[in-house]
Amino acid sequence: MTTARLLLHRHRMMIGSWLLLLLTLLGGTVWAYQDTYPTAGQRDAAVELARADTATTLLYGELPLPGTPAQMYAWEIGGITTILVSVFAVLLGVALTRAAEDDGTLELIRSCGVDRRNPLRAAIAVIACVATALAVGTAAVTGTWVGDVDGITGLGVAAFGAALGLTFLLVGVLTVVLAQLTSTAPTARLLGLTAVAAGFGLRAVADVRDIGALNWLSPLGLRATVQPFTANRWWVLGIYLAAAVTLAWVAGLLYERREYGAGLITRSEIRDVRLPVRSALGLRMRLARRSTLIWAAGVAGLGALFTAMGSGVVEQSRDGDVGGFLGTQLGGTDPVAAYCAYTATLLAMVVSAYSILQVLRHREDETAGRTALIVAGGVRRWAPLLAQVATAVAGSAVILAAAGAAGAAIASVTIGGDSPAVRMFTFVTGQWPATAVMAAGAALLAGIWPRAAGLAWLPLVAAGTLALLGPLLNIPQRIRDLGPFQQVSDPVAATAEWTGPAVLLLIAVTATACGLAGINRRDLLAG
Template structure:
């Protein structure tokens, strides 16, 4: 078995699940844009609002004219998919490189006399293959609607799919390059996600400030450079393919200049200080302290940004029926309630990603042998997993509360209205049960099927798709109401129903208990 086949075999579930989800999202939403706006006047009003509103431009980019259904699809679904593709690229790139190095897989391979450069080459080849699969699959599922949706052509479908595939490739090779600098896989993953955030911010500034030249510096702005269903500038693909090749070459050069198992940026010296840790939970809280602080600052800043830019959407929604997707985001009698819920859903999804990553550290500790060392000291295996889940849930609560306080303070000034601060705080902080469910689903897999922990992202992606795209896909309200991010009630309502969060906490407790029971029924490092 070649190294590339080995890597594909080890990560087939993760790759297959992500590709299935992305292709389903791309192919299953095209038709909705043909029927979303019933009249040309309604479509023109929605296009004008989308181009004038800062919040939507910040999130999706600038909507090109004349705003055909195909252009709105590429603008909206393309923007959401670009973010998902970038996160997938970071997770897979680290899993194929530094994570495989940390858990000893590459050491075993190199002990067989393999050229030390081959594992990195194989990892890059796998990433290129995934990018090609995403491009070909996306072209087919989008292009199948050519002739059925206004503006959809096979060339435009290919350009959009190629933009997404190239985005995946660029972000992944950047992450691989940064992984040569990082000392561990978690650090490499954090650096990769930081690059995604920076690229998103650069693209947002370019669109909001009408500085299109900056889009060329962001891998998340390929849609704006290629302009699928508008100009279809295929030559842009060649430019960024050359950039990806240069980055892959740079990663290979850096890999040859560092010591195996270490990064070019050395870790700080170990301090000869005893840590005040007396339990597994104390150890996990201590280890998660730094990442929790970073996520808290990031989520609070993101929430403040969206809250500050929400006044335009709310005011224009108060003036009339927006219709279409934008109206669906504020599908309520009070647009303030709709926007608070929308902002809280976005933040809840981000914090859920934090919770999942925290729980997945258990699998990394297990494969690296750290769990075995702790268990040898008399600690029960289920206690370690429970400590991991508890730390993730507690950290999620801290992040959400601070983001809720920040959002409430800004909303009371920018959006205004009765009880706006209370609503913003409640909706954001109320996403905590949903994040607990996401952490518990990861704990369930870590306990009973650790080799499939990559599937822990599926509940989050499915719930996020249901929350954000449910109205667009005409999903019945009864089904949408079952989503974990839709369980927060309006605190101002007299008969507010709070049974939803209680049910979510019960589900989280049940899944965690099943995971704890499962880890006691298997051997370490076994599924």
């Protein structure tokens, strides 16, 4: 337990920030579903449209009948939160295991004479504690609306909280298993996020094709299998809990069978060729080349998928038949522009995660001693961090361009209206300044306060909440207009405004400069 307390203390800011944001999102949106559809007729029409629309089913799953406010809340907000919880689980699982091994933390712990299996057990214990806190917190913040929102019951909120907490536990322990296969934290993180994407795809196929049995194979399908506020199937939780325990046991077996600092999957031999790297920027770009191409392919595919589903949504929006969460996103005067902006926001959030991860690798390189080796070669101490930021910003531009091109190609043949291809490409690529701001925020923390680098995810979650849930939470328009993802103007509009992107780039440059100045005023490995 001493090791578990140490890991919990070390990552307390990351854990606390994520829990605060998730619980605020869950507790602050319940009431909106009672007010959005005040009459049964309006609610029945919205439920019918939601169940018939492939796009919403793909995103959130199948909406259960009769579609009470509680069921719609668990369907929409539960779908969004499940993805956020899964990403959180991957980041924490890698931070507690492979990242701690890479930076020497676990080596220091083991040098004190503790059992070699103790760090792994402590990591799983911390994941279990966070899962419990998430489950209890979700039940608490949602349970405050019992009696005030139709369908919110004590058993329902308990089942909903348990489903989210168990989702976190499953993904977290699965990430620990994957971390035993690879020898670096970035690769383990990539494997974990790939597993989340695969789980989302499996859940989407299960709901779109009406193959409910497939949901049993995906951690992200746990919410649909438990059916909170509908059937409250408690026995399902026991099966998934047993699966989590089994995964933890597998992680222990794999941990015993590999060398410390290595993975079970051996890395391919490095080719004996010269690598003409002449600067810190060239080194970083070479190292990030493969992951950037993988992200570009994945995000481009995601953009094409969302664009392909846009035709039906745009037509329904023209008729005023789209309600609920998606209806608030398409509430603009032009449904084509509104849907392009909505798709671009989703893609920008994914690319922002890429840019943050790229910059946060500077902290990993610093703690592992690689930055010191570079600086010892005569490179200025701020150059490695600047190289990380430049790589993240350039990589984000490449990924957004690929996604914008894919979306534009699909939009030209699937979405009717005025210049859908131009709009899709412009809205997607126009989010580049927003992703640059996210990278700059991570650079600011990495330079000034590296121990709190995990807080770099706060601006992304806050900006995403403001963009996606601002209308649902009745946040004033003037505040929503300040969000980083709301700064792209419609290129077809008569008065296109580009002040917002320019201000975002100015903020990004300023934050990066402050981070570079901060790293010059402190010692490496100090915060």
